[in-house]
Amino acid sequence: MTRSPFLITLLPLxxxxxxxxxxxxxxxxxxxxxxxxxxxxxxxxxxxxxxxxLAAHPFQSVTVEIGDQSWSFAPDEDIQExxxxxxxxxxxxxxxxxxxGTPESAILLKLQAEGLxxxxxxxxxxxxxxxxVTFTWKDPS
Amino acid sequence: MKILLLFxxxxxxxxxxxxxxxxxxxDLVRQVGGERITIVELVKPGDNxxxxxxxxVDIKKMAKAxxxxxxxxxxxxxxxxxxxxxxxxxxxxEVGRTIPSQEISKEDQIYACCPHHAEGGIDPHWWHNVSYMxxxxxxxEKKLIAADPEGTEIYKANSKVARTQLRQLDRWVKGQIxxxxxxxxxxxxxxxxxxxxxxxxxFKATFVQGLSAEGEVAATQLAASIKEISExxxxxxxxxxxxxxxxxKQIAAQSGAKVGQPLVADGSVSSYQxxxxxxVNRIVSGLK
Numbered sequence: 104m105t106r107s108p109f110l111i112t113l114l115p116l117x118x119x120x121x122x123x124x125x126x127x128x129x130x131x132x133x134x135x136x137x138x139x140x141x142x143x144x145x146x147x148x149x150x151x152x153x154x155x156x157l158a159a160h161p162f163q164s165v166t167v168e169i170g171d172q173s174w175s176f177a178p179d180e181d182i183q184e185x186x187x188x189x190x191x192x193x194x195x196x197x198x199x200x201x202x203x204g205t206p207e208s209a210i211l212l213k214l215q216a217e218g219l220x221x222x223x224x225x226x227x228x229x230x231x232x233x234x235x236v237t238f239t240w241k242d243p244s
Numbered sequence: 245m246k247i248l249l250l251f252x253x254x255x256x257x258x259x260x261x262x263x264x265x266x267x268x269x270x271d272l273v274r275q276v277g278g279e280r281i282t283i284v285e286l287v288k289p290g291d292n293x294x295x296x297x298x299x300x301v302d303i304k305k306m307a308k309a310x311x312x313x314x315x316x317x318x319x320x321x322x323x324x325x326x327x328x329x330x331x332x333x334x335x336x337x338e339v340g341r342t343i344p345s346q347e348i349s350k351e352d353q354i355y356a357c358c359p360h361h362a363e364g365g366i367d368p369h370w371w372h373n374v375s376y377m378x379x380x381x382x383x384x385e386k387k388l389i390a391a392d393p394e395g396t397e398i399y400k401a402n403s404k405v406a407r408t409q410l411r412q413l414d415r416w417v418k419g420q421i422x423x424x425x426x427x428x429x430x431x432x433x434x435x436x437x438x439x440x441x442x443x444x445x446x447f448k449a450t451f452v453q454g455l456s457a458e459g460e461v462a463a464t465q466l467a468a469s470i471k472e473i474s475e476x477x478x479x480x481x482x483x484x485x486x487x488x489x490x491x492x493k494q495i496a497a498q499s500g501a502k503v504g505q506p507l508v509a510d511g512s513v514s515s516y517q518x519x520x521x522x523x524v525n526r527i528v529s530g531l532k
Contacts (some may be wrong), residue, residue: 151342153382157411181404182382215379217342 150189152216155182160201160208167212168196192239200231214238260392263309265320266293267511268371268519269339269380273313275406276384280395284309289514297322309334310391313384316340319368337387340368343376346439369509372441374414374520381406413517420524421445424532431527432473432481432501434492437509441523452481453491466495473499480504480530485512504530 156165156176165176169187176183187193193214201208207229214222222238262277263284264270270285277283284305287296293315303326306312312330314320316338327336345366370376385403389396421429431442434453442449452469473481473495481496483489485506496503505526508519 153379155407182407184386215375218344220344221375 148189149186150193150216150219151184151186152214153182154185154195155213155215157181157211157213158208159210160205162208162210163200163202164198165200165210166198168198169193191241192237194235194237196233196235197226198231198233199226199228201229205229212236216240260310260388260395261308262311262313262388263306264313265296265298266313266315267291267514268377268516269313269315269384271514271516272339272377272381272406273384273388276381276399276402277388278398278402280392280398281388290512293319293510296320298326303329306334307331311387312336313387314338315368315371317343317345317366317368317370337383339380339383340370340376342383343370343379345370346443348436348439367436367439369437370440371511371516372438372509372520372523373444374410374417375444376440377516378407378410378414381410409517413520417445417520417524420528421447424528428479428531430476430478430531432469432478433507434482434484434489435509437484438507452495466491470495470499473501478531482507482526482530484509502530 154167154174158165161178163178167174167176167185169185172185172187174183174185195212195214197210197212199210207227210226212224212226216222219240222240224236224238226232226234226236228234259280259282260277261282261284262273263286264273265287267285267287267289270283270287273281273283286298286302286306287293310333312326312334314323314336317340319340320326323336323338330336348365348367371380381403385399388399392399426446429446430448430450431438432450432452434451436449436451438447439449441447450469450472452466472478478499478501480502481492481499482504483492483506485508489503489506493503495501507523507526511519513519513522
């Protein structure tokens with residue numbers, strides 16, 4: 104049985120067609136968004152700071168977000184280096200979760216930015232909380 | 245189990261060689277580095293940190309050190325020259341570099357600790373704010389980890405312990421100072437060495453003794469200090485260890501204040517905690 108000329112031409116193209124679909128997905132994919140894109144990293148110098156937490160009760164998770172960046176603290180972790188644009192203030196979105204049965208609790212956040220005075224704030228809550236915390240400096244330059 | 249593991253790791257590890265140019269920094273580096281590091285102490289407790297100049301014998305002593313810890317904030321004006329002579333494996337860590345600075349005001353420049361810091365300079369005595377020492381621990385931790393990544397867990401664990409102790413010390417200082425009535429929180433010392441302490445713990449600061457060995461200060465300034473101490477009823481003025489208390493004694497006699505036990509400004513003790521506790525105990529017992 105002989106195949107039609109149409110099929111003979113088409114058959115070698117089938118594997119190419121099968122490859123074309125995943126290849127097109129890869130080629131057309133937008134470049135991965137940089138983690139720092141949302142906080143204007145490209146717009147100016149960065150400030151490096153140590154963010155420490157002191158929890159009154161053991162927590163399940165504590166996450167701090169600035170723009171698109173986030174830092175998660177493990178239960179035995181008390182300090183992390185963070186970076187954010189060098190401006191006169193920074194807003195941190197703090198999310199914390201405590202295990203069931205934990206009474207109202209507190210987490211002391213201490214921000215020690217390079218060359219600038221200490222800033223601290225105590226966040227209170229129970230169960231699960233998300234709270235914006237803004238730290239302001241008189242002159243961050 | 246974790247502690248045992250860390251202990252065994254520290255025993256089995258090759259020590260990292262470091263050097264220190266300030267006794268209080270030495271104390272912190274020892275706390276963070278523990279058994280894993282070998283430290284060459286170039287400026288010992290009681291040595292004058294403002295006058296120290298490394299000699300060839302000191303350079304030789306630190307030849308093996310990969311990290312050379314200094315206080316920074318221009319306390320060690322020789323760091324530039326020292327840096328020029330270092331080998332490729334060595335680097336200087338100015339621990340106080342990223343810590344907030346306090347300038348010595350123009351009016352107080354004649355009371356600075358040494359001529360170098362009298363020239364519109366930055367007060368180098370940042371360690372009198374306990375919270376800043378907490379920052380210093382973290383600086384040391386990161387530098388040790390960068391130089392010796394295998395010791396990361398040990399340095400992190402030691403750093404956490406040291407920072408916890410410093411937080412407790414800071415709380416203790418605040419608790420002790422709370423026993424002094426607010427209107428009496430006025431610290432009169434010879435030189436401008438306690439500016440960071442006064443700012444951190446909300447004291448008014450007055451310095452009364454000049455730079456020269458005899459502490460020569462213009463008569464009008466002396467008279468103003470005596471008047472201020474007398475009018476405010478400040479019960480005690482504080483000399484500093486290793487400084488001539490002659491002028492301070494005269495001021496005290498004329499103002500009606502007593503001369504307290506000397507405070508430690510620059511680390512004439514080997515333990516930071518001992519220095520802070522000693523200073524605070526002397527200040528509290530004299531002023532409350």
